[in-house]
Amino acid sequence: MSSWRDFPMPELLVSSARGWLGTPEAERTAAAPKPSSTVMLLREASSGEGVEVFVLRRASSMPFAPGMIAFPGGGVDARDADPDVPWAGPSPQEWAGRLGTEEAVARELVIAAAREVFEECGVLLAGPDAGSVAADLTDLSWGRERAALLDRRQSFGEMLTRLDLVLRTDLLALRAHWTTPLCEPRRYDTRFFAARMPQGQVADDLSSEAERVEWATPQALLRADEEGREILLPPTRVMVEQLALVGDLDAWLDRASEVRRVMPWPVEHSDRLWMRAPLDADGNGLRAGVTT
Template identity: 70%
Template sequence: MAGAPYRDFPMPAVIAEQTRRWLDTAQEERTVAPARASATVLLAREAAAEVAGVAPGSAVEVFVLRRAAGMAFAGGMLAFPGGGVDARDADPSLPWAGPDPARWARRLQVAEPIARELVIAAAREVFEECGVLLAGPSADEVVADLTDPSWDREREALLDRSQSFAEMLTWLDLVLRTDLLALRGHWTTPVCEPRRYDTRFFAARMPGGQVADDRSSEAEVAGWATPADILRAQAEGREVLLPPTQVMVEQLMEVPVGGLDDWLARPVPVHPVQPWPVEHGGTLWMRSPVGPDGHGLPVPGTDLR
């Protein structure tokens, strides 16, 4: 893709060995795993007054998890709550408020049933992984108190697949607030990795009154951090971020003090981004078609030699 803009990101050591083996394999013998549809959510809130405004990237905090080291994908890396689409996320009976599936289909540039799955998966994963529920008793309300032990039982029932998200919302007489989600990106795992995801990145404001927790079995630690602190930890080698996570954190650096709602409401260009491995200086990198603002660029694919 001569002349096309891109950014090179250092390839995390944990995936460099696998990538090297893939590149050393004859092209006709390489295998490419299918990319599973998935959704992840940048759950954000204003930073505390003593933090906000002190330095760039300190106006907001985002909820992040360091994935357990033994995880098959992105083990030991910092990520946002999210995961793969479940077959039951397609349930058309789920109580829905906000932009309808047809409107989300246009925004996501997919068929309506797929748009439904992605939006539902995003909300379901946030509840499963950190106990935050983007739903309420009506189209303009959000559940504010999830401290009753019954919510733990609902969450466990989702995790063990004894109930679906649609069944839970229907049983509790709640509606999914899709208006609380904003699309921020679309990244697909490089073809050299054995486990791949086709991921939509959403963002949402942390609902007032709720508390995000660190109970996810898939995470070593979880909590709130400012974008500046996350990028500093990455630069110092204390945290590892895959390119899409880094780019999303960089986007959060743009949020001014008191400007989270405006940032969420502002549409951004979203184009598919699929990094590919390159080598220079004896080091493997992940080359990605993204511009200086961190948004994907509408450029064609390339060979992977």
């Protein structure tokens, strides 16, 4: 089943959307979207049923989506173009096929995903070899490594090389591709990855970009959104809805998934603004030619 779906417009976005809709189409301009990656860290729920996902509430000082629930992630930067990053798992060429990009862009998106999740919550998707993952990151030296990444004294590849570690790209599963609406002044072209939380590691709350972090069930996040206690932007909500359907985490991560881009746009009806997105039952963009 495929359809258009309308999401309530968060109040924070209403002004820019109204300005866009009130501008003659020929005079509208749009910012170029910045490539970015985000990672849904997952584990089995403590109840024994379903999964939990690691989320953060973005700090109110953040220029994009302040105060909203998000997954760890951020924009690609120049450091992520390093072709010498120690690499294990699907190659950049294989990732290019999955992501529908050139090989260099695929490399950047995958490295950005791993770098951001380490910078933001201290989870490292890397290990000594292609069959293992770093398990104990409690030593204070890891905090210094994160600080050196954040202030750009080192790149992710330089860190891995010096510590004799390899990026485990096989731990990442691609699950979605969303682009910020044209009406927004800050725009991102974001790939959503998923990964099982590495055994022995701990996701922390040290990120300056977050007011609060937690492990939550998808059901709890959806209730909080519906009750107005939290705000989920459309891509976050759709991903959480998909996570609510997961029974076997490993099977879901191993499942091959076709990903098609989604880009919402603002519409006005029923005396309010909405964000409209073309979605199929799996949370993907509609196939070419589908207009239902």
